[in-house]
Amino acid sequence: MSERTTFPTQGRARDELAATLERMRSGDADWRHGRVPLYVFGSLPEVEAVGRDAYAAYFTENALGARRAFASLARMESDVIAMSLDLFHAPADAAGSMTSGGSESILLAVKACRDHARVRRGDDGFRGNLVLPETAHPAFDKAARLMDLPVRRVPVGADLRADPGAMAAAIDGDTMLLVGSVPCFPFGVIDPISQLSELALSRGLWLHVDACVGGYLAPFARAAGSAVPAFDFSLPGVASLSADLHKFGFCPKPASVVLFRDQARAEAAGFDLDVWPSGRFRTGTLVGTRPGGAVAGAWAVLNYLGRDGYTAIASRLIAMRKAYVEGIEAIAPLKVFGKPDLTIFAFGAPGLDIAAIAQAMASRGWVPGMTSRPPGMHMMASLLHEGVRADYLADLTAAVAAAPRVEVQRVGAEY
Ligand SMILES: Cc1ncc(COP(=O)(O)O)c(C=O)c1O
CATH class of the missing domain: 3.90.1150.10 (Aspartate Aminotransferase, domain 1)
Incomplete structure (x- = not known):
């Protein structure tokens, strides 16, 4: 077993630390030259610089305090959400939050769906099940485990896309959430969201579109001439959608959005409690402290590229x-x-x-x-x-x- 590093007694010089970091990273996979097939996303060198500069400018600010202390961050976050709602054809009453990534966005969508279903059913203890194509990201199971909800993974069709018929067959009276991916991570194919939207509407269910990977690419691939089917709020059964700015939005990590068709659903994602001596504690996201740099970086990159x-x-x-x-x-x-x-x-x-x-x-x-x-x-x-x-x-x-x-x-x- 390697020896455990001890807490340093004396600090080290900045130059020495910078040199050490360079030395340490020399053993990493050469991602800048395309040797890493996931985790990192490259666009143009200027885009990386724009994101990095904006991130550094807001390096210390905390987006948890955007409402009370950092009006500029509150403005930028609301711009990023508004631009994303526009991109995904959301109705006027839609709302959402910036999060730390796809997993948090998905977790918030599952939580909102559960709490919304609890209110609708008048049952505080309701634990509805999730019906997912087997290609859906494990973040849904992670969310379900945290909330003690049952998950049903359904085989996909021969084309590797979600099979709406098989998903319909997996629905029962306790189903609350259907999922489709744009695209799914394992095979990169887009699920038939318009059929899932119809299924969700006909059964009164919540459809979440996981566009974590493709949200900021699919609309532009369509604009560039690719045959990308409708997948967003233009389909009336889509209740929520997640899209990661830090993937093909080319924004600095950690940054994603989770969007909801209406205010009531968005509010069901949030947390609002007054139980401790410091007063009311209200967040729209799972985490408390959030890097201001990620908000500023996303705002800058979206505006830079357009x-x-x-x-x-x-x-x-x-x-x-x-x-x-x-x-x-x-x-x-x-x-x-x-x-x-x-x-x-x-x-x-x-x-x-x-x-x-x-x-x-x-x-x-x-x-x-x-x-x-x-x-x-x-x-x-x-x-x-x-x-x-x-x-x-x-x-x-x-x-x-x-x-x-x-x-x-x-x-x-x-x-
Ligand atoms: C389709 C899909 N959803 C969700 C996620 C989770 O995103 P994150 O790693 O940002 O939590 C990923 C990650 O690759 C993904 O591919």
């Missing part, structure tokens, strides 16, 4: 995804799973030892993204991956050629 800037990036991203998919399918026997809609894709082939391919890619400096069912490799590509496509495909070709053919496929890494 619809035109995002559309130009989306156009490059979609062209890049098509080129990756073509290149991968040119390596026999690899096939891309389903028909990816944006820039997430996964691929594999029966009888290939995926773990061996992943290991070979890792030995060439690539952090391998993985799927387990079916066994495959995975990528959530941003512009960080644009320039390294030829290198990736060359290494993948070599890795596939050397991989053993097996009867039982082994899968690679875990998340």
Whole structure:
């Protein structure tokens, strides 16, 4: 076992710390050159600089105090929410919050749905179930575990998209929430949100659209000519929607939005209590203290890029995804799973030892993204991956050629 680090007695000089940080990071995966297929998102160097400058300018401010002390942050947060409501065609009464990421946005949507259902049913102890496609993000299960709610994961169709018929069959009198993803993380396909919206309306259920990955990309991919179906509040059954600014919004982490069709639903996400000597405690989010930098960074990046800037990036991203998919399918026997809609894709082939391919890619400096069912490799590509496509495909070709053919496929890494 390695020895535990002790708390330093004396401080160290700034220069020395900066040099140490550089040295420590030299052992990390080379994400700036596209070696990491998730976790980080790149657009244009200027966008990163705009986000970083705004973040640094609000490095110390705390968005928890936006209402009382930092009017500028309150203004920026309300602008980010308003711009997002506009982008997602929300009705006039809609509202939302900025959060620390997709998981918190999803948790708040589940909590709002539960509390809203409790009020509607007049039952404070109601524990309604969640019906999800099996490709939905585990953040829904995390939320459900925290709130002790049952989850029903439903198999997806042959096209790897949510199957509205199978989801309808999983609904019972205690179902309160349906989920669709735009797109789902494992395969990058967009679920049939308009059919889920109809299902939600016909059964009186809450539909949450998890656009954490695709929210700030899908509308611009459509503007750039891709066939992206309607997925937002323009569909009347959509009750809430999450979209991560810190993914394809290209804003500094941590930043996401959770949006609700109306005030009553938005209020059900919040927390408001007066139980301690310091008075009333009211938050719209799960966390208390929130980085002011993330609010300022998001505000600056959205304003810097605007619809035109995002559309130009989306156009490059979609062209890049098509080129990756073509290149991968040119390596026999690899096939891309389903028909990816944006820039997430996964691929594999029966009888290939995926773990061996992943290991070979890792030995060439690539952090391998993985799927387990079916066994495959995975990528959530941003512009960080644009320039390294030829290198990736060359290494993948070599890795596939050397991989053993097996009867039982082994899968690679875990998340
Ligand atoms: C579809 C989807 N939803 C939710 C999340 C969770 O987001 P976060 O990691 O910001 O909590 C992710 C993360 O990749 C995701 O892909």
